[in-house]
Amino acid sequence: MDPYLWQLPLLFAVGVIAGILNVLAGGGSLLTLPLLIFMGLPGAMANGTNRIAIFCQNIFAIRGFRKRGMLPLQLALLCTPPALLGSWFGANLAISLDDQLFKRILALIMIGVMVFTALDPMKRFRREDVVFGPLRKLILVISFFGVGVYGGFVQAGVGFLVITALLVHGLDLVRINAVKVFVIFTYTFIALGVFIYHDQVNWALGLALAAGNSVGGVIGPRLAVARGHDWIKKVVTVTVLVFALKLLLFP
Template sequence: MMSAATIILILLVGIIAGFINILAGGGSLLTLPVLIFLGLPSALSNGTNRIAIMAQNITAILSFRQSGIFHWKLGLLLALPAVIGSIFGAHAAIDLSDEAFNRILSIVMIMVLLVLVFRPHKQIRSRGVQLQLRQKVALVFIFLLIGFYGGFIQAGVGFLIISALSLFTQLNLVHINSLKVFIVGIYMFTSLAVFIINDQVHWLYGITLAIGTSIGGYLASRFAVKKGEKWVRIILIVVVIAMSIRLWYISS
């Protein structure tokens, strides 16, 4: 059983991560290390974190669909290779040692921070979603790799998806985000299944975290604190740097 302090901590981290995911992105950069710091092995932390991601994406998909922003044909085209990649990525994560996973995660966190700081995905113009055959083929290959990464670590995958779609589709961020949550929601189901089959999910932690991220996402979308995004990003950068350093040395 979890202590009351642990439940409160996971809820608070979930709320913060959900809030950050709406305003800036990268909430898993907080939730995944925290689960590891609470004593869960890396594979168990990885699988548990996906319950919250799954819940948040289902909510977001329904919201976008109700708003009439739902590119399901392109979403399915890109989700299929992502699903295949995610299965292999999830198996790779389960087979990796805790030390190796923690060090890889610490490096990934710093790399994702660079994307968070420079935000190349912000330079987007709305031009539509018409794609030529060679562009579709390229995207299928790219999303096979993105799916592998999503199944392996997941943290920061949203930035990869946003960057890829901004290069090929030139949709605005609202439409790109709708595609992102749809694709992640589909491949998250298969990657989570791999972790569940291998008994790598702590259900109580995962459900508690999912409740927190849902609350955080709701609060962020409800209040839409545009001026707060700058401070959220600054805090996220500082915390993630500290966590990545800690992850590196906890593996020593």
């Protein structure tokens, strides 16, 4: 029996779920990366193959947020250059570096995100017209360089880091998710290029996963805009808890 007969439909189905999770919170790659490895891909190739799905998913997600007037483009463009630079460094690290320690660190970061999101200490400062002065811009540049390095390295869970980096400035989670998918889309272009250059992409599996993620990328913005900040906060909290426990108990 041709393995693709069961692998491709399974990847599509899991991709839909992962795409919705990635848009609303993050962690979709914590489903797709282990699945790709289970299907026989080496870690580096699974990492590279997964980027095809992330890239395609965010094309549709960006369109969805922009269509609904929820994409703060100026802020997204401010966050993008440092993330691009960081992504190049991270992707080159990912070619040969073991990621077990990173998974445990990620789990601790995710628990921190869960606590921060649940407590929502910036709620009283939340506003739509956040002004980014020189100090805030410097903080954004530094934090999104770090986001790019991590995202280029492993991708899984990077959405939680983006949420934290923007939530501290008082943005609501709908606009944060819009900026998140824009930034991840742009740096994934760089990271995917590195993996393609090193021949670490399985195109058949990657395109099947990308089809599912793209469907999730269409559904995600609709849910985000329709349900709003408080509902997304609940999704983020539950998602982070599940994946953090998974990483800590079953790395």
